[in-house]
Amino acid sequence: MNRTVVLVGALIVTPLIVVLALSFGKDPRAIDSPLIGKAAPTFTLRDLDGDVVALEELRGQPVVLNFWATWCQPCVVEHPLLIASANRYEGQVRFVGVIYQDEPQDIRRFVSQRGSWGPSLIDTDGDVAIAYGVYGAPETYFISSDGVIAEKVVGAIRPDVMASILGPLL
Amino acid sequence: MSLSQIGLGLVLMALLTTAIGIPVGFVAGATRSAEGLRWARRLAYLFGISMLLANVTMEIALLTHDFSVSYVASVGSLATPIHITMVSLWSSLEGSILFWGLILGGFTAAVAYLQRQGHEDYLGYTLGTMFVVGLFFSFLIAGPANPFRPTPLPIPTDGPGPNPLLQNHLLMIIHPPMLYLGYVGMTVPFAMAIAALLRGQLGPTWLRPMRNWLLLPTSFLTMGIMLGGWWSYEVLGWGGYWAWDPVENASFLPWLVAIAALHSAIVQQRRGTLKAWTTILIMMTFLLSILGTFLTRSGVVNSVHSFTQSPIGPLFLGFLAFCLVVVVALLALRIDTLTSEPSEDAVVAREGAFLLNNLLLVTFTFTVLIGTLFPIIAEAVRGVKVSVGEPYFNRMAVPICLGLLLLMGIGPALPWGRASRAQIRRALLVPIPAAIGGLALAFLLGGRHPSVLLTGALAGYALWVTLDQASKPARARLKKGESLPTAVDRSFRKAPRRTGAYLVHFGVIITFVAIAISSSYQVNLEASLTPGQSAEVGPYLLTFDGIQLIEKPHLTSQQATITVAKAGKSKGVLQPSLNYYDTQREPIGTPAVKTTLTHDLYLTVMNVGEDGRLGLRAIVTPAVVWIWIGVVIMVAGTILCLLPSRPVRTTKSVRAVESAA
Numbered sequence: 001m002n003r004t005v006v007l008v009g010a011l012i013v014t015p016l017i018v019v020l021a022l023s024f025g026k027d028p029r030a031i032d033s034p035l036i037g038k039a040a041p042t043f044t045l046r047d048l049d050g051d052v053v054a055l056e057e058l059r060g061q062p063v064v065l066n067f068w069a070t071w072c073q074p075c076v077v078e079h080p081l082l083i084a085s086a087n088r089y090e091g092q093v094r095f096v097g098v099i100y101q102d103e104p105q106d107i108r109r110f111v112s113q114r115g116s117w118g119p120s121l122i123d124t125d126g127d128v129a130i131a132y133g134v135y136g137a138p139e140t141y142f143i144s145s146d147g148v149i150a151e152k153v154v155g156a157i158r159p160d161v162m163a164s165i166l167g168p169l170l
Numbered sequence: 171m172s173l174s175q176i177g178l179g180l181v182l183m184a185l186l187t188t189a190i191g192i193p194v195g196f197v198a199g200a201t202r203s204a205e206g207l208r209w210a211r212r213l214a215y216l217f218g219i220s221m222l223l224a225n226v227t228m229e230i231a232l233l234t235h236d237f238s239v240s241y242v243a244s245v246g247s248l249a250t251p252i253h254i255t256m257v258s259l260w261s262s263l264e265g266s267i268l269f270w271g272l273i274l275g276g277f278t279a280a281v282a283y284l285q286r287q288g289h290e291d292y293l294g295y296t297l298g299t300m301f302v303v304g305l306f307f308s309f310l311i312a313g314p315a316n317p318f319r320p321t322p323l324p325i326p327t328d329g330p331g332p333n334p335l336l337q338n339h340l341l342m343i344i345h346p347p348m349l350y351l352g353y354v355g356m357t358v359p360f361a362m363a364i365a366a367l368l369r370g371q372l373g374p375t376w377l378r379p380m381r382n383w384l385l386l387p388t389s390f391l392t393m394g395i396m397l398g399g400w401w402s403y404e405v406l407g408w409g410g411y412w413a414w415d416p417v418e419n420a421s422f423l424p425w426l427v428a429i430a431a432l433h434s435a436i437v438q439q440r441r442g443t444l445k446a447w448t449t450i451l452i453m454m455t456f457l458l459s460i461l462g463t464f465l466t467r468s469g470v471v472n473s474v475h476s477f478t479q480s481p482i483g484p485l486f487l488g489f490l491a492f493c494l495v496v497v498v499a500l501l502a503l504r505i506d507t508l509t510s511e512p513s514e515d516a517v518v519a520r521e522g523a524f525l526l527n528n529l530l531l532v533t534f535t536f537t538v539l540i541g542t543l544f545p546i547i548a549e550a551v552r553g554v555k556v557s558v559g560e561p562y563f564n565r566m567a568v569p570i571c572l573g574l575l576l577l578m579g580i581g582p583a584l585p586w587g588r589a590s591r592a593q594i595r596r597a598l599l600v601p602i603p604a605a606i607g608g609l610a611l612a613f614l615l616g617g618r619h620p621s622v623l624l625t626g627a628l629a630g631y632a633l634w635v636t637l638d639q640a641s642k643p644a645r646a647r648l649k650k651g652e653s654l655p656t657a658v659d660r661s662f663r664k665a666p667r668r669t670g671a672y673l674v675h676f677g678v679i680i681t682f683v684a685i686a687i688s689s690s691y692q693v694n695l696e697a698s699l700t701p702g703q704s705a706e707v708g709p710y711l712l713t714f715d716g717i718q719l720i721e722k723p724h725l726t727s728q729q730a731t732i733t734v735a736k737a738g739k740s741k742g743v744l745q746p747s748l749n750y751y752d753t754q755r756e757p758i759g760t761p762a763v764k765t766t767l768t769h770d771l772y773l774t775v776m777n778v779g780e781d782g783r784l785g786l787r788a789i790v791t792p793a794v795v796w797i798w799i800g801v802v803i804m805v806a807g808t809i810l811c812l813l814p815s816r817p818v819r820t821t822k823s824v825r826a827v828e829s830a831a
Contacts, residue, residue: 002502009498017491019543020464021484022550076785077757077777084780114698158750158757 036152040065040143041131045098045121048108053096053119056147062169063094063143064162067129069102070110072137074156079114085162086117092170098123100137144169173231174239177318180224184271185308187217188301195298199368207290210297211282217304218279225272228259228317238325241265241317247331254332257343261332263467264317266346267482271307273347273354278304281358281383289379295365296358303357306489315482341401348394349421353459355387356424359431360456363449367500370507372438372445381435382812384452388428389808395421396801407746407759407774409692409789411797414563419542420462423535427455430531437524440586445508446501447528453497458535460490465542519589523581530573537566568621572628575682578675579605579632582639604634616691625686629679636679640672663816670810677807681800687793695788696776708790710771711735715743717778726750727760728778730786734764734771746773746786770794 040063044054055063066082068075086095095118099107107120123129132141135154142151142165151165191213198206231239232255235246245258245265260266278300285293311317362380366372398418399411412418431451434444464486541558583597608630612623643665647657662669695707699714706712715731729747733740744762751758764771769792776785 002505005498005502005505009494009501013491013494013498017487017494019547019550020487020490023546080777080779080783080785156757 035133035141035149038149040141040147040149041128042147043121043128043131045123045128047119047121048104048111051119053121055096055143058094058096059147060145061092061094062145062150062166063096063141064166065096065098065132065141065143066138067098067100067132067134067140068138069100070106071102072100075138078138078156079117081157081159081162082117083115084159085166089166089170093166094118097121098128100129100134101126142166142169172238172320173227173236174318174320177224177227177231177239178312178316180220180227181268181271181308181312181316181318184217184220184224184275185305185312187213187220188304188308191217191301192298192305195294195296195301196368197294199292199294199296199298199365202291202294204290207294210294211286213301214278214282214297217301218275221271221275224311225259225268228265228268229256232256232258235329237327237329238321239317240319240321241268243321243326243329245332246329248328250331253343258332260346260350263482264311264315266350267307267315268311268317269347270350270354271304271311273350274300274304274307274357277355277358281361285379288375290375291371291373292362292365292369292376295368296361299361299364300357303361310482310485314485339401339405341397341404345394345397345401348390348397350394352387352391352394352421353424353463355383355390356428356456356459358383358387359452363452364497364500366449366508367504370504372449372508374439377435377439380452381432381439384428384432384435384455385808385811388425388432389805389812391421391425391428392801392808393805395425396798400798403794404763405758405760407761409694409761409772409774409787409791411794414538414541414560416542417466419538420466423462423538423542424455424458426531426535426538427451427458430528430535431455433524433527433531437521441521443521446505449505449508450501451528451532454535457490457493457497458539460486460493464490519594520581520584520586523577523584527574527577527581530570530577534567534570534574537570538563541566571682571685572621572624575625575628575632575679578678579628579635582672582675583635601631601634601638605631608633617687619690622686622690625683629683632675632679636672636675640669640676643668665815666813667811667815670807670813673807673810674804675807677800677803677805679800680803681797684793684796684800688791688797691792693790695786697786697788698779699784699786701782705786705788707788708769708771709736710741710788710790712773712786712788714784714786717782717784720747728775730773730775730778730784732762732773732786744771744773746775748775748778765795767795768792 040055042055044052046052055065064082064085068079070076082095085093089095097118097120099120099122104122111120121128132139138154138156140153140157141149142153144150150169153161153165191210194206194213195210197203198210228239228241230236231242232246233252235242235248237243237246241262241264245262246255250258258265260269278297281300282293282297285296289296359380362376362383366376366380395418398421402413403409403411428451431448434448434451437444438448464483467482467486541562544558579601580598583601585593585597589597605627609623609627611630612626617623617626643661644654644657647661648654652660693708695705697705697712699705701714701716704711704713711734713733713735715733718729718731720727720729727747727749729745732744732746734742734744741764744764746762747760749758749760759774759776761772761774763773769790772789772791774787776787778784
């Protein structure tokens with residue numbers, strides 16, 4: 001019996017198996033589930049012009065809350081759809097963007113070139129993103145008119161998905 | 171009897187066969203009974219046949235659209251073309267495990283048949299071990315991942331069809347089987363390593379078959395990894411071929427260790443040393459295959475390849491734990507029996523290069539493994555979500571790959587055994603002009619990155635050594651007055667493995683150089699175009715002609731037409747598209763690629779505005795095609811290595827050259 005092999009083997013095998021076993025039941029993709037059906041975390045942030053936007057003041061209308069950045073490809077992809085949707089649902093739904101790990105001047109340049117679909121809020125220190133448990137950009141939260149998170153979409157959103165989620169919320 | 175019942179019956183037959191095969195195999199191994207061995211081999215054939223028939227049954231169910239079989243109801247569809255229906259066997263979890271069973275059955279039966287002579291000392295244990303793995307997979311197929319489960323009533327009249335990505339490209343049809351052949355094939359060398367430990371000896375009747383059975387799955391894995399990269403490049407539309415995604419890493423890890431094992435086996439054959447080390451590497455190859463399968467099939471890591479969580483995750487982990495414990499216990503009990511033959515020489519010259527090669531490959535393996543597992547470790551230990559991105563892997567991989575390239579140059583140049591300083595110096599200095607040539611060429615072609623220049627120099631050196639070593643026996647024969655064709659033919663037939671090995675090195679050098687160039691000199695363009703507008707990228711002028719809407723069953727696609735011109739001359743039309751599958755929320759882009767020997771022009775649609783504006787991404791990447799060419803050369807070399815050598819007329823002086831190399 002070679003004791004070195006037993007020792008080294010045990011030192012490698014035990015932590016590996018324990019760590020892998022602990023990872024069960026934690027689906028790395030389904031990070032959203034705890035928030036759906038719960039009250040949306042409130043926030044008060046300033047937009048690019050310095051105006052204050054508070055989520056609580058938007059109650060009474062469904063809110064599409066989109067975490068995005070200019071460096072994120074799917075965000076760029078879904079940008080035209082968000083503009084079109086903001087136009088289509090004008091007066092019925094509020095579209096609000098939260099800047100996710102990006103610089104305000106980059107957002108400003110991007111918006112001036114490609115248009116805007118709503119206020120872009122500066123999330124200093126990323127507190128709001130943490131409160132919503134944002135894993136990456138883009139993530140879109142659909143908040144009902146009474147302030148409850150109804151649905152979450154990870155990745156670029158599609159027109160039909162947008163319509164099918166917003167329909168019941170109106 | 172329904173197909174569900176027939177299929178399950180066949181799987182249960184496989185389960186029973188392997189359950190009986192385990193004691194029969196191990197007892198035959200322990201008692202060296204010829205009769206026992208005969209029975210173990212019969213059971214291996216029976217296992218292979220049961221798995222084959224079970225898979226045929228599933229194919230019949232798929233092709234006849236028998237939706238009473240649960241797997242057919244979940245991946246079949248009347249609208250799916252027939253060739254896609256056939257391959258949807260491996261489009262989803264249950265089917266791919268059944269397919270895995272087929273390959274394992276095939277390998278078990280093939281080992282039983284091909285190793286019936288010359289490997290008797292080990293065959294009982296080898297088959298016994300393969301039956302253990304077979305039992306686990308038969309159990310998965312019969313129970314937790316049973317694809318033959320009857321569909322609950324009412325039976326649907328049509329199904330959703332397989333994963334759209336499978337339908338998107340031909341490569342997706344051949345890429346998974348190649349990987350499975352690689353993963354499952356690693357069971358054979360693993361079983362042989364277990365047999366060697368149980369027997370307590372490693373002789374030539376073990377080494378030769380083991381090496382071939384290790385080479386075969388390694389070449390499948392090489393092919394599978396390349397096809398995966400190619401598929402990701404041609405289909406996914408992000409312009410790259412490798413992203414260090416967990417699923418990619420899962421296939422890369424066993425490959426790296428297999429390469430290390432193949433090299434240490436050469437030292438073992440030459441010098442009778444490194445026996446225990448080779449055995450450990452072989453077993454790691456299999457264990458990493460299982461770990462990789464676990465990681466990708468259990469849903470514990472986040473990956474672009476969307477595998478859902480499934481009940482087989484814990485079972486796979488249990489099997490992995492079982493294998494690990496058995497391996498550690500066996501090593502602890504038996505490793506001292508695998509002592510190396512006494513060698514009067516110190517570790518010098520070429521052996522040293524082989525050892526360094528092994529060290530680098532194992533370091534590479536652990537680097538990738540840690541990066542892949544780190545998110546899981548971080549969550550388990552600190553409860554935080556982290557992701558390890560490409561920068562980490564690239565930062566670690568570049569110096570390691572440069573080190574491997576360096577060793578590929580100096581290793582084969584060095585003599586075996588003890589060598590004088592003067593001999594070593596001479597061997598290493600001769601190829602220096604080639605290194606300078608490589609450096610100069612890289613510089614003249616516009617290379618300015620230090621890593622690219624270094625790659626050029628090392629590649630030049632390695633290329634010289636490879637060509638020099640590969641042609642040495644033929645040149646010795648030429649000197650003896652043989653004609654050129656005879657000399658080449660005879661030296662090849664005498665040692666196809668030698669030619670094959672250097673061909674593999676040649677392919678690796680090409681691939682390394684192509685990766686260095688393609689990852690350093692991309693030209694990127696993102697443009698927003700209205701019909702009629704143009705944009706320039708690299709040497710190309712791209713003109714956007716318009717968007718077409720194409721409706722197919724299951725998908726709607728927006729196809730952009732772009733006219734490509736270079737230096738005023740038309741170079742044809744490229745049509746990248748954005749596909750909206752009915753079953754998927756996010757659109758999948760299909761890029762359009764124009765490949766030339768020097769560079770690729772790669773176009774993807776980022777988005778299409780409501781006003782018909784096209785968001786276009788264009789990338790010009792140099793040398794991409796050489797990555798694929800290099801890998802194909804590697805696979806061709808591996809196949810040569812599998813050919814048996816045949817005796818040819820050889821004079822004494824030629825023999826001296828051949829054995830020195």
